[in-house]
Amino acid sequence: MTSSPIFRFAPSPTGLLHLGHAFSALHAFEAAKAARGRFLLRIEDIDHTRCRPEYVTQILEDLSWLGLSWEEPVRYQSEHMDDYKRALTKLEALGVTYQCLASRSEIKAHVEQRSGLGKAERDPDGALIYPGIYRNMDAETTAEMIASGRPPCIRLNMTKAIELVGDNLTFQEKGSGPQGEYGKVLCSPQNWGDVVIARKETPTSYHLSVVVDDALQGISEVTRGQDVFHATSIHRLLQMLLELPEPVYNHHRLIKDQSGAKLSKSAADKSLKAWRCQGFSVEELLEVIENEEHLAKD
C-alpha cells in the first residue's frame, strides 16, 4: 500500500497574515485535496523575540475563515527544541559547523574594509556573504571570548559541507522558480556562504528547523512561495548531511501589490483580517488575489 502524500502550510506568527499567505495556504490545501493527501499546519515560532501568541490565534482564525482544515495536533516549533538540538549535534559531529562571534556591525565593517559595500558579494536574499571572520579562530580564543560574555551563533562551514555532500546536488521542482526553473534543479548552496544554523538567542534557525520538521512530519511535497526558492539549496544540503528524506518542491508565484512589491506583514492595511473587517467574503478575496496576480504578471 502506498501512503498518502503529505502537504503543509508553515506560517511564522510574527505578524498578521496577508493575501500572499492566504494564496499560499490555499495553494497547499488544494494541492493536498487534489492528490487525496493529508494537510498539516506548522507554526514556525522559534523566534521568541518576534513571535506573538495573539498572531497564532489570528492565524488559526484566518485559516478557518478561508475554509481550511488541518490535522491536529498543530506542530509548534517552539515545543520541539530538542529535535533541532539533536540535528545540530549531528552537524557538529560531522565537523561542518563553527562558533561565530561576529556582530552584524563587525561583519559590515569587515566587508566594507575588504571590498567596499558596493562591490561586496551578496546572497540570493541580498544580504552580505559572511566574510569568514571566525571560521578558523582557534578553539581556545573562541572559548575565552564566549566566557567573557559574548554569545556565539553557529554557522555552517559551506565549503566543508559541500565537500562532504558533493556539488551535484539537485531538487525536484513541481511548481516554478522565479526564473521559471522547473523539473530537476541544480542546487547552488555556495551562493549563500556560511549560513547561520543556530542563532545567538535561539539554538536553531529557520533552515535547520524547516528540514528537521519536514522530515519528522513526513512532508512529501513542500508547497511555498518563490521567496524561499533559492533557500531550497541550503535545505537539500542539510537534508543530505542529516540523512533526511527528500521531498518534492512546489514553489508558487508571490502575490504583489500594485507597485509590484511583494506583500509584507508590516503593511497592516493589507492583512487578511483587515480585508475581512471591510466586509469581503472569501470569494471576493479570491478575486482580489486573482487580480493582484494579473497585476504582478504585467
Ligand code: GLU
Ligand atoms: N515560516 C516560513 C515563512 O513563513 C515558511 C517557509 C517555508 O514554507 O519553508 O516564510
